[in-house]
Amino acid sequence: MMMETDIQTLGEPGFAGDDSVLPFDVDGLDVRGRTVQLGPMIDAILARHSYPEPVARLLAEAIALTVLLGTSLKFEGKLIVQTKGDGPVDLLVADFTTPGNLRAYARFDEERLAAAQAAGMTSPAELLGTGVLAFTIDQGEYMQRYQGIVEMKGETLEAMAETYFRQSEQIPTLVRLAVGELFDRDSDGNPRQSWRAGGIVVQFLPQSPERMRQPDLPGGDAPEGIEEPFHNDDDGWAEAKALVGTVQPGELTDPEVGAERLLYRLFHERGAKVYPPVKVFDRCSCSRERLGEVLSGFSAEEISDSVEDGEITVQCEFCSTAYKFDPAEFGG
Known part of the structure; x- marks a missing residue:
């Protein structure tokens, strides 16, 4: 259990740095979340396979999403995030084992990928195609696996993750993911490129369950011309979404910004608090x-x-x- 002395109010000394997930909460808005910037870890994973740039970006997003969710597990186990579709990139797998070990892999068809790139069809929806995104939680051999599945229908990984939480967990959730390339020089002055990724997940968890109510998902069988019922968001959740909506992709990956500085910019007026960061590692479980x-x-x-x-x-x-x-x- 987290001790009160482990909690820091934003603005106090402390810096999570790269490859560490930073949990936080904002009591004034009844939201909790986690944010991360990935540097050496994700660069090592992507460089190991020399993935083409569009594939590297997709897998980096999947990795960022997986560590954000996996570090929230309260038990010894594993979270596997996997896409399976009919696009040129037919498989993404990110496998997180508590407390912080991550491995990941992408499978793609070289000819189909080259054709998609030549045609300028490199959005996540075009590369992944139609299929499913699965979230599998494994608590060990004596516990039954849990798996939640959402369809991939021309959406980003962010949108699919939000749909999963809305359908399976019934928790209002906002996800932002970003991938970037850092260009600098090595000790000999030679140009060097490295990958970075970042993300933030924010969830609305008020004391009163009634405040979490969201509009029903479309049933798909309403008569044409009939408008779906409209439901206003809770004020706290609406404010949190508006604040997170101002985040630019570069802020999620820029090492000069950092997780603490980003959270301070977003939530300092509401009394945000951060908890000890959870370090994540590029570690495979094979043997x-x-x-x-x-x-x-x-x-x-x-x-x-x-x-x-x-x-x-x-x-x-x-x-x-x-x-x-x-x-x-x-x-x-």
Whole structure:
């Protein structure tokens, strides 16, 4: 449980820095949230696979969203955010394991991606296509997995995440994500490019559940010409949305701004408080032992088919680590 002495009012000394999720709350608006700036961690993940620029941006957004949500878990477990669609980028996976380990991977069709880029069709909707965005929470082998799914219908990851929280959690939620490139020079004066990403998630959690009420989602079967009923937002939530709506993408990624400075700009008049940051790391959960267990379940024919140049090589799709095995270990 968070102790009162761990809480800082914005403006006091303290700096989360890159690759740390900063929780906060604003009592004056009844909102809670988290914000993050990702630097070395996300640059390492994207550089490892040399993703094309549109793919790198999509995966970076998925990573930022996943660490914002994953660091809110109150138990030992895992959050997996995954898209699966019919676009050129048919799969994004970001896998977060508490307390702060992240791995991620994107799969794409090179020919279809090249054609989409040539046609200028590089928006998230055009690259992902139609399909689903799934949020999977895994609390371990003795607990049942929970999975929430929303359709991908020409929306951004931000919009899809907001829809998920509205449908599955019934919590008014606002999500902003941004990806940027930082250009500087190394110690030898040579040009250098690195990736950055950032995001903020804000949720309306008043004491009274009635204040959280939102307009019903469209049923899809209303007669043509019939207007959907209008419902005014709670004043506190309306103010929070207006404030977060002023955030520019560059503010979410610029290391000169930082999470604390951004939160101070947005909420200092309402008495925002921040909590100790949660550090996140580029750490894969693959291991030689786990892969060996998988190979042990292969048939003799499958083991034989896996042998190349006298050994079996298995490469992790997430971290690109290659593990080599002697077929004799599995009776091959």
